Amino acid sequence: MEAIRKQASKLREQVARQQQAVLRQFGGGGYGGSDTVITDEEELHRHQKLEKLYISTRSAKHFQRDIVRCVEGSIVTGSKQVEIGRKLCEDSRRYGSGNTCTSGDTLTGASLNFANARAQMEKERGNLLKALGTQVAEPLRAMVMGAPLVDARHLAQRYERMRQEAESQTIEVSKRQAKVRENPGNPELVMKLEYAEAKLQDLKSSMTILGKEAASAMAAVEEQQQNQTLQRLITLVEAERSYHQKILEIIERLEGEMRFEQQRIEEAPQTPQVENITSSPPPPSYEEASNGVNASQMHDGTSDAMGYFLGEVMFPYQSDSEIELSLSVGDYVVIREVTSSGWAEGECKGKAGKKLGGFLGDIYQLPTSSPETLINKFHLALTRGR
Numbered sequence: 001m002e003a004i005r006k007q008a009s010k011l012r013e014q015v016a017r018q019q020q021a022v023l024r025q026f027g028g029g030g031y032g033g034s035d036t037v038i039t040d041e042e043e044l045h046r047h048q049k050l051e052k053l054y055i056s057t058r059s060a061k062h063f064q065r066d067i068v069r070c071v072e073g074s075i076v077t078g079s080k081q082v083e084i085g086r087k088l089c090e091d092s093r094r095y096g097s098g099n100t101c102t103s104g105d106t107l108t109g110a111s112l113n114f115a116n117a118r119a120q121m122e123k124e125r126g127n128l129l130k131a132l133g134t135q136v137a138e139p140l141r142a143m144v145m146g147a148p149l150v151d152a153r154h155l156a157q158r159y160e161r162m163r164q165e166a167e168s169q170t171i172e173v174s175k176r177q178a179k180v181r182e183n184p185g186n187p188e189l190v191m192k193l194e195y196a197e198a199k200l201q202d203l204k205s206s207m208t209i210l211g212k213e214a215a216s217a218m219a220a221v222e223e224q225q226q227n228q229t230l231q232r233l234i235t236l237v238e239a240e241r242s243y244h245q246k247i248l249e250i251i252e253r254l255e256g257e258m259r260f261e262q263q264r265i266e267e268a269p270q271t272p273q274v275e276n277i278t279s280s281p282p283p284p285s286y287e288e289a290s291n292g293v294n295a296s297q298m299h300d301g302t303s304d305a306m307g308y309f310l311g312e313v314m315f316p317y318q319s320d321s322e323i324e325l326s327l328s329v330g331d332y333v334v335i336r337e338v339t340s341s342g343w344a345e346g347e348c349k350g351k352a353g354k355k356l357g358g359f360l361g362d363i364y365q366l367p368t369s370s371p372e373t374l375i376n377k378f379h380l381a382l383t384r385g386r
Contacts (some may be wrong), residue, residue: 053218155214
Protein backbone atom coordinates (compact mmCIF):
# COMPACT_ATOMS: atom_id res chain seq x y z
CA MET A 1 0.00 0.00 0.00
CA GLU A 2 2.83 2.35 0.86
CA ALA A 3 4.53 1.64 -2.48
CA ILE A 4 1.33 2.49 -4.37
CA ARG A 5 0.96 5.72 -2.39
CA LYS A 6 4.54 6.73 -3.18
CA GLN A 7 4.07 5.96 -6.90
CA ALA A 8 0.89 8.02 -7.00
CA SER A 9 2.63 10.91 -5.28
CA LYS A 10 5.43 10.82 -7.87
CA LEU A 11 2.88 10.85 -10.73
CA ARG A 12 1.07 13.83 -9.17
CA GLU A 13 4.33 15.72 -8.86
CA GLN A 14 5.19 15.02 -12.51
CA VAL A 15 1.77 16.26 -13.64
CA ALA A 16 2.12 19.34 -11.46
CA ARG A 17 5.53 20.15 -12.94
CA GLN A 18 4.15 19.81 -16.47
CA GLN A 19 1.22 22.07 -15.66
CA GLN A 20 3.52 24.65 -14.10
CA ALA A 21 5.69 24.63 -17.24
CA VAL A 22 2.66 25.34 -19.41
CA LEU A 23 1.41 28.06 -17.08
CA ARG A 24 4.82 29.71 -16.95
CA GLN A 25 4.82 29.80 -20.75
CA PHE A 26 1.52 31.71 -20.77
CA GLY A 27 1.61 33.48 -17.44
CA GLY A 28 5.14 34.83 -17.29
CA GLY A 29 6.73 32.66 -14.57
CA GLY A 30 6.50 32.51 -10.78
CA TYR A 31 5.45 29.64 -8.52
CA GLY A 32 2.77 27.97 -10.65
CA GLY A 33 2.19 31.30 -12.31
CA SER A 34 0.15 32.26 -9.26
CA ASP A 35 1.89 35.46 -8.32
CA THR A 36 1.08 37.08 -11.65
CA VAL A 37 -2.23 35.46 -12.61
CA ILE A 38 -4.15 35.40 -9.33
CA THR A 39 -3.93 38.83 -7.73
CA ASP A 40 -6.12 38.21 -4.64
CA GLU A 41 -3.94 39.22 -1.66
CA GLU A 42 -5.57 36.85 0.84
CA GLU A 43 -5.32 33.91 -1.52
CA LEU A 44 -1.69 34.69 -2.25
CA HIS A 45 -0.91 34.82 1.46
CA ARG A 46 -2.71 31.48 2.00
CA HIS A 47 -0.76 29.91 -0.84
CA GLN A 48 2.58 31.06 0.57
CA LYS A 49 1.64 29.83 4.04
CA LEU A 50 0.69 26.39 2.69
CA GLU A 51 3.94 26.22 0.77
CA LYS A 52 5.94 26.90 3.96
CA LEU A 53 3.84 24.43 5.96
CA TYR A 54 4.36 21.75 3.35
CA ILE A 55 8.15 22.23 3.42
CA SER A 56 8.19 22.37 7.23
CA THR A 57 6.18 19.19 7.74
CA ARG A 58 8.25 17.38 5.15
CA SER A 59 11.50 18.36 6.92
CA ALA A 60 10.04 17.35 10.29
CA LYS A 61 8.99 14.01 8.83
CA HIS A 62 12.53 13.35 7.58
CA PHE A 63 13.98 14.37 10.95
CA GLN A 64 11.61 12.01 12.77
CA ARG A 65 12.57 9.23 10.39
CA ASP A 66 16.26 9.87 11.08
CA ILE A 67 15.64 9.67 14.84
CA VAL A 68 13.79 6.37 14.42
CA ARG A 69 16.61 4.90 12.34
CA CYS A 70 19.20 6.06 14.85
CA VAL A 71 17.28 4.57 17.77
CA GLU A 72 16.72 1.31 15.93
CA GLY A 73 20.45 1.09 15.18
CA SER A 74 21.27 1.77 18.82
CA ILE A 75 18.90 -0.99 19.89
CA VAL A 76 20.54 -3.50 17.53
CA THR A 77 24.11 -2.68 18.61
CA GLY A 78 23.08 -2.37 22.26
CA SER A 79 21.51 -5.81 22.18
CA LYS A 80 24.80 -7.24 20.94
CA GLN A 81 26.65 -5.48 23.77
CA VAL A 82 24.19 -6.86 26.31
CA GLU A 83 24.77 -10.35 24.96
CA ILE A 84 28.56 -9.97 25.20
CA GLY A 85 28.32 -8.46 28.68
CA ARG A 86 26.20 -11.34 29.96
CA LYS A 87 28.72 -13.81 28.58
CA LEU A 88 31.43 -11.98 30.53
CA CYS A 89 29.28 -12.21 33.67
CA GLU A 90 28.91 -15.95 33.25
CA ASP A 91 32.67 -16.40 32.77
CA SER A 92 33.45 -14.29 35.85
CA ARG A 93 30.98 -16.23 38.00
CA ARG A 94 32.33 -19.51 36.72
CA TYR A 95 35.88 -18.50 37.64
CA GLY A 96 34.85 -17.19 41.06
CA SER A 97 32.84 -20.29 41.92
CA GLY A 98 35.18 -22.94 40.57
CA ASN A 99 38.61 -21.69 41.64
CA THR A 100 40.16 -21.45 45.11
CA CYS A 101 43.63 -20.24 46.02
CA THR A 102 45.81 -21.33 48.95
CA SER A 103 46.80 -17.69 49.40
CA GLY A 104 43.19 -16.58 49.93
CA ASP A 105 40.05 -15.78 47.98
CA THR A 106 40.87 -12.20 46.97
CA LEU A 107 40.63 -12.74 43.22
CA THR A 108 37.69 -15.09 43.65
CA GLY A 109 35.72 -12.44 45.53
CA ALA A 110 36.71 -9.74 43.07
CA SER A 111 35.54 -11.81 40.09
CA LEU A 112 32.19 -12.50 41.77
CA ASN A 113 31.74 -8.82 42.64
CA PHE A 114 32.59 -7.86 39.08
CA ALA A 115 30.11 -10.42 37.70
CA ASN A 116 27.30 -9.09 39.89
CA ALA A 117 28.06 -5.47 38.99
CA ARG A 118 28.26 -6.29 35.30
CA ALA A 119 24.95 -8.12 35.45
CA GLN A 120 23.32 -5.03 36.95
CA MET A 121 24.84 -2.83 34.24
CA GLU A 122 23.56 -5.09 31.47
CA LYS A 123 20.12 -5.10 33.07
CA GLU A 124 20.09 -1.29 33.07
CA ARG A 125 21.23 -1.28 29.44
CA GLY A 126 18.38 -3.61 28.53
CA ASN A 127 15.91 -1.30 30.29
CA LEU A 128 17.32 1.66 28.35
CA LEU A 129 16.95 -0.11 25.00
CA LYS A 130 13.38 -1.07 25.86
CA ALA A 131 12.55 2.52 26.77
CA LEU A 132 14.08 3.84 23.55
CA GLY A 133 12.00 1.42 21.53
CA THR A 134 8.64 1.96 23.23
CA GLN A 135 8.89 5.63 24.23
CA VAL A 136 10.87 7.13 21.33
CA ALA A 137 10.96 5.01 18.18
CA GLU A 138 7.37 3.72 18.15
CA PRO A 139 5.60 7.12 18.68
CA LEU A 140 7.73 8.82 16.03
CA ARG A 141 7.27 5.97 13.58
CA ALA A 142 3.51 6.23 14.09
CA MET A 143 3.64 9.95 13.29
CA VAL A 144 5.74 9.43 10.17
CA MET A 145 3.29 6.85 8.83
CA GLY A 146 0.20 8.29 10.53
CA ALA A 147 -3.04 9.38 8.87
CA PRO A 148 -3.03 13.06 10.02
CA LEU A 149 0.13 13.88 8.11
CA VAL A 150 -0.92 11.91 5.02
CA ASP A 151 -4.40 13.48 4.97
CA ALA A 152 -3.05 17.00 5.44
CA ARG A 153 -0.54 16.54 2.63
CA HIS A 154 -3.29 15.21 0.36
CA LEU A 155 -5.40 18.29 1.10
CA ALA A 156 -2.45 20.55 0.30
CA GLN A 157 -1.82 18.70 -2.96
CA ARG A 158 -5.50 18.91 -3.92
CA TYR A 159 -5.44 22.62 -3.22
CA GLU A 160 -2.35 23.04 -5.38
CA ARG A 161 -3.94 21.14 -8.25
CA MET A 162 -7.12 23.22 -7.97
CA ARG A 163 -5.06 26.38 -7.87
CA GLN A 164 -3.23 25.37 -11.02
CA GLU A 165 -6.57 24.66 -12.65
CA ALA A 166 -7.78 28.11 -11.60
CA GLU A 167 -4.67 29.64 -13.08
CA SER A 168 -5.31 27.84 -16.34
CA GLN A 169 -8.90 29.02 -16.29
CA THR A 170 -7.74 32.58 -15.66
CA ILE A 171 -5.64 32.39 -18.80
CA GLU A 172 -8.62 31.01 -20.68
CA VAL A 173 -10.79 33.91 -19.51
CA SER A 174 -8.13 36.35 -20.66
CA LYS A 175 -8.14 34.77 -24.11
CA ARG A 176 -11.95 34.91 -24.31
CA GLN A 177 -11.94 38.53 -23.29
CA ALA A 178 -9.44 39.35 -26.02
CA LYS A 179 -11.62 37.63 -28.65
CA VAL A 180 -14.72 39.48 -27.47
CA ARG A 181 -12.87 42.76 -27.74
CA GLU A 182 -11.89 41.83 -31.29
CA ASN A 183 -15.49 40.79 -32.19
CA PRO A 184 -17.76 42.73 -29.82
CA GLY A 185 -21.02 41.76 -31.52
CA ASN A 186 -20.50 37.99 -31.57
CA PRO A 187 -22.99 36.40 -29.10
CA GLU A 188 -21.28 33.01 -29.19
CA LEU A 189 -17.99 34.50 -28.01
CA VAL A 190 -19.81 36.42 -25.27
CA MET A 191 -21.55 33.26 -24.10
CA LYS A 192 -18.27 31.36 -23.98
CA LEU A 193 -16.67 34.19 -22.03
CA GLU A 194 -19.49 34.19 -19.48
CA TYR A 195 -19.17 30.42 -19.09
CA ALA A 196 -15.41 30.67 -18.58
CA GLU A 197 -15.81 33.47 -16.02
CA ALA A 198 -18.44 31.45 -14.09
CA LYS A 199 -16.20 28.42 -14.04
CA LEU A 200 -13.28 30.53 -12.82
CA GLN A 201 -15.43 31.95 -10.04
CA ASP A 202 -16.48 28.47 -8.92
CA LEU A 203 -12.88 27.34 -8.93
CA LYS A 204 -11.82 30.32 -6.84
CA SER A 205 -14.61 29.71 -4.35
CA SER A 206 -13.76 26.00 -4.01
CA MET A 207 -10.07 26.82 -3.87
CA THR A 208 -10.63 29.24 -0.99
CA ILE A 209 -12.54 26.66 1.04
CA LEU A 210 -10.03 23.89 0.32
CA GLY A 211 -7.10 26.23 1.02
CA LYS A 212 -8.43 27.11 4.47
CA GLU A 213 -9.02 23.44 5.26
CA ALA A 214 -5.58 22.41 4.04
CA ALA A 215 -3.86 25.25 5.92
CA SER A 216 -5.64 24.35 9.14
CA ALA A 217 -4.76 20.64 8.78
CA MET A 218 -1.13 21.35 7.91
CA ALA A 219 -0.76 23.80 10.81
CA ALA A 220 -2.18 21.22 13.23
CA VAL A 221 0.19 18.55 11.91
CA GLU A 222 3.16 20.91 12.15
CA GLU A 223 2.33 21.75 15.77
CA GLN A 224 1.93 18.06 16.59
CA GLN A 225 5.24 17.26 14.91
CA GLN A 226 7.04 19.99 16.82
CA ASN A 227 5.60 19.02 20.20
CA GLN A 228 5.93 15.27 19.79
CA THR A 229 9.45 15.39 18.37
CA LEU A 230 10.62 17.66 21.17
CA GLN A 231 8.99 15.45 23.78
CA ARG A 232 10.55 12.30 22.31
CA LEU A 233 13.96 13.96 22.33
CA ILE A 234 13.51 14.94 25.97
CA THR A 235 12.46 11.39 26.78
CA LEU A 236 15.54 10.05 24.97
CA VAL A 237 17.85 12.40 26.89
CA GLU A 238 16.23 11.58 30.23
CA ALA A 239 16.49 7.85 29.58
CA GLU A 240 20.17 8.20 28.66
CA ARG A 241 20.86 10.37 31.72
CA SER A 242 19.12 7.98 34.10
CA TYR A 243 20.99 5.03 32.58
CA HIS A 244 24.41 6.67 32.93
CA GLN A 245 23.67 7.76 36.51
CA LYS A 246 22.80 4.21 37.52
CA ILE A 247 25.84 2.82 35.71
CA LEU A 248 28.04 5.36 37.50
CA GLU A 249 26.64 4.29 40.88
CA ILE A 250 27.31 0.62 40.10
CA ILE A 251 30.86 1.31 38.91
CA GLU A 252 31.67 3.51 41.89
CA ARG A 253 30.39 0.84 44.27
CA LEU A 254 32.44 -1.85 42.51
CA GLU A 255 35.53 0.35 42.48
CA GLY A 256 35.11 0.99 46.20
CA GLU A 257 35.01 -2.72 46.93
CA MET A 258 38.12 -3.42 44.87
CA ARG A 259 39.99 -0.42 46.30
CA PHE A 260 39.18 -1.61 49.81
CA GLU A 261 40.50 -5.08 49.04
CA GLN A 262 43.65 -3.61 47.47
CA GLN A 263 44.20 -1.38 50.49
CA ARG A 264 43.74 -4.32 52.84
CA ILE A 265 46.41 -6.27 50.97
CA GLU A 266 48.82 -3.35 50.89
CA GLU A 267 48.38 -2.67 54.60
CA ALA A 268 49.11 -6.29 55.58
CA PRO A 269 52.23 -6.73 57.81
CA GLN A 270 55.39 -6.76 55.74
CA THR A 271 58.44 -8.92 56.48
CA PRO A 272 61.80 -7.25 57.09
CA GLN A 273 64.43 -6.96 54.39
CA VAL A 274 66.91 -9.75 53.67
CA GLU A 275 69.68 -7.82 55.44
CA ASN A 276 67.72 -7.91 58.69
CA ILE A 277 67.13 -11.62 58.37
CA THR A 278 70.75 -12.49 57.76
CA SER A 279 71.89 -10.22 60.59
CA SER A 280 69.57 -11.90 63.15
CA PRO A 281 70.99 -14.43 65.61
CA PRO A 282 71.62 -17.91 64.17
CA PRO A 283 68.62 -20.21 64.30
CA PRO A 284 68.42 -23.05 66.81
CA SER A 285 69.53 -26.45 65.65
CA TYR A 286 67.26 -29.41 65.35
CA GLU A 287 68.78 -30.90 68.52
CA GLU A 288 67.92 -27.78 70.50
CA ALA A 289 64.36 -27.80 69.20
CA SER A 290 63.92 -31.48 70.06
CA ASN A 291 65.29 -30.89 73.55
CA GLY A 292 62.58 -28.40 74.41
CA VAL A 293 63.55 -25.14 72.67
CA ASN A 294 60.21 -23.73 71.48
CA ALA A 295 58.96 -20.55 69.82
CA SER A 296 59.17 -18.52 73.04
CA GLN A 297 62.88 -19.22 73.81
CA MET A 298 65.96 -17.31 72.62
CA HIS A 299 69.57 -18.53 72.38
CA ASP A 300 70.59 -16.36 75.36
CA GLY A 301 68.03 -18.02 77.59
CA THR A 302 65.63 -15.11 77.68
CA SER A 303 61.99 -15.55 76.85
CA ASP A 304 60.32 -13.51 74.11
CA ALA A 305 57.63 -14.01 71.50
CA MET A 306 59.53 -14.85 68.33
CA GLY A 307 56.64 -15.50 65.90
CA TYR A 308 56.43 -18.38 63.41
CA PHE A 309 59.25 -20.66 62.27
CA LEU A 310 59.87 -22.02 58.81
CA GLY A 311 61.36 -25.47 58.32
CA GLU A 312 62.44 -27.67 55.45
CA VAL A 313 61.37 -31.32 55.42
CA MET A 314 64.42 -33.63 55.35
CA PHE A 315 62.60 -36.99 55.42
CA PRO A 316 59.16 -38.01 54.11
CA TYR A 317 56.34 -38.72 56.54
CA GLN A 318 52.93 -40.36 55.97
CA SER A 319 50.22 -39.20 58.35
CA ASP A 320 48.38 -41.73 60.50
CA SER A 321 45.42 -39.56 61.46
CA GLU A 322 43.43 -36.55 60.34
CA ILE A 323 45.32 -34.19 62.64
CA GLU A 324 48.67 -35.09 61.09
CA LEU A 325 50.20 -33.89 57.83
CA SER A 326 51.79 -35.98 55.11
CA LEU A 327 55.15 -34.41 54.22
CA SER A 328 57.56 -34.83 51.32
CA VAL A 329 61.25 -34.09 51.18
CA GLY A 330 61.85 -30.46 50.28
CA ASP A 331 58.48 -29.18 51.52
CA TYR A 332 58.53 -26.00 53.56
CA VAL A 333 56.46 -25.93 56.75
CA VAL A 334 55.31 -22.88 58.71
CA ILE A 335 55.80 -23.92 62.36
CA ARG A 336 53.43 -22.36 64.84
CA GLU A 337 54.59 -24.15 67.97
CA VAL A 338 57.31 -26.64 68.98
CA THR A 339 56.62 -28.77 72.07
CA SER A 340 59.15 -30.12 74.55
CA SER A 341 58.66 -33.60 73.11
CA GLY A 342 60.08 -32.50 69.74
CA TRP A 343 56.78 -32.57 67.85
CA ALA A 344 55.39 -29.41 66.31
CA GLU A 345 52.19 -27.83 65.06
CA GLY A 346 52.12 -25.89 61.79
CA GLU A 347 50.93 -25.49 58.19
CA CYS A 348 52.09 -26.81 54.82
CA LYS A 349 50.52 -26.11 51.42
CA GLY A 350 47.48 -24.47 52.96
CA LYS A 351 46.74 -27.36 55.39
CA ALA A 352 47.29 -27.29 59.15
CA GLY A 353 48.30 -30.23 61.36
CA LYS A 354 50.35 -31.50 64.28
CA LYS A 355 53.18 -34.05 64.88
CA LEU A 356 55.70 -32.40 62.58
CA GLY A 357 58.80 -32.91 64.75
CA GLY A 358 61.64 -35.19 63.72
CA PHE A 359 61.32 -34.39 60.05
CA LEU A 360 62.38 -30.76 60.00
CA GLY A 361 65.86 -29.69 59.08
CA ASP A 362 67.29 -26.19 59.44
CA ILE A 363 64.76 -23.90 61.15
CA TYR A 364 64.86 -20.17 60.66
CA GLN A 365 63.21 -17.60 62.90
CA LEU A 366 60.99 -15.17 60.99
CA PRO A 367 58.37 -12.59 62.05
CA THR A 368 54.70 -13.50 61.84
CA SER A 369 53.39 -12.97 58.31
CA SER A 370 51.58 -14.79 55.55
CA PRO A 371 52.94 -18.26 54.59
CA GLU A 372 53.89 -17.07 51.07
CA THR A 373 56.01 -14.24 52.45
CA LEU A 374 57.66 -16.57 54.97
CA ILE A 375 58.62 -19.06 52.28
CA ASN A 376 60.04 -16.33 50.04
CA LYS A 377 62.10 -14.84 52.87
CA PHE A 378 63.22 -18.31 53.88
CA HIS A 379 64.63 -18.91 50.41
CA LEU A 380 66.62 -15.71 50.62
CA ALA A 381 67.88 -16.42 54.10
CA LEU A 382 68.83 -19.94 53.17
CA THR A 383 70.76 -18.73 50.13
CA ARG A 384 72.71 -16.14 51.98
CA GLY A 385 73.18 -18.26 55.12
CA ARG A 386 74.85 -21.05 53.12
